[in-house]
Amino acid sequence: MKQKSLNFQQAIVDFMKSKANRMEKELNVPGNWYFNEGDEQEIKSWTNEEAAKVWEKIKHNIFKLNCSGLRYELCPFCHYYGYEHNGCYKALKNPICVKCGYGKRHGICIGDENQESQYKKILHAFEDSRISMYKFFTNEYYLKLIDKIENENAKAIA
Numbered sequence: 700m701k702q703k704s705l706n707f708q709q710a711i712v713d714f715m716k717s718k719a720n721r722m723e724k725e726l727n728v729p730g731n732w733y734f735n736e737g738d739e740q741e742i743k744s745w746t747n748e749e750a751a752k753v754w755e756k757i758k759h760n761i762f763k764l765n766c767s768g769l770r771y772e773l774c775p776f777c778h779y780y781g782y783e784h785n786g787c788y789k790a791l792k793n794p795i796c797v798k799c800g801y802g803k804r805h806g807i808c809i810g811d812e813n814q815e816s817q818y819k820k821i822l823h824a825f826e827d828s829r830i831s832m833y834k835f836f837t838n839e840y841y842l843k844l845i846d847k848i849e850n851e852n853a854k855a856i857a
Contacts, residue, residue: 705852707750708743711775713848714757715742718769718836725835728824732805732817733769741800742775753778761841768833769821771808773841776801 715738719730742750753775760772771777771784782795796807806816815823825832 704747705751705754705849707747707754708745710754710848710852711742711750711757712739713852714844715739715775717844717848721835722821722824726824726828726830728821732821735804737804738776738801745779749779758845761838761845765838767838767841768831768836769818773836774801 715734716730719732719734722728722733723730745753756778757773757775760766764772766772771782774782776799777795780795780799782793782799796802799807802808802816805818806814808816808818822832825835
């Protein structure tokens with residue numbers, strides 16, 4: 700049966716959960732540092748149209764720009780809130796980061812040096828393990844993950 704549409708909220712949740720589970724399993728990073736129940740509830744509150752736009756931006760960055768790692772190009776919350784990267788990490792002064800639900804739950808990703816967000820803790824875990832996040836979350840990993848999520852999501856809809 701041909702896929703009509705995806706449940707985009709669930710696709711994004713699965714995307715985030717997969718990454719959190721992988722870090723927890725292979726890096727011993729608590730999965731809820733990256734993705735928690737509040738994040739899931741927020742994503743599920745988005746309309747399917749909003750979630751579809753976010754999903755398509757993430758896919759574009761994976762398929763067309765070959766993105767890897769844990770970067771804003773792959774963050775559904777950055778896309779949802781309209782984050783525009785300007786080359787500097789002055790997130791505390793960025794109104795997008797201040798209003799971001801993810802930032803409220805986990806701490807602003809690249810914010811105040813005196814405050815360590817859970818994102819920064821994750822980056823430190825990669826450094827401490829001497830593992831490149833770009834080699835851990837390669838573009839190939841993301842390509843396979845998108846394919847898996849879309850295939851499973853389509854089966855659930857059918």
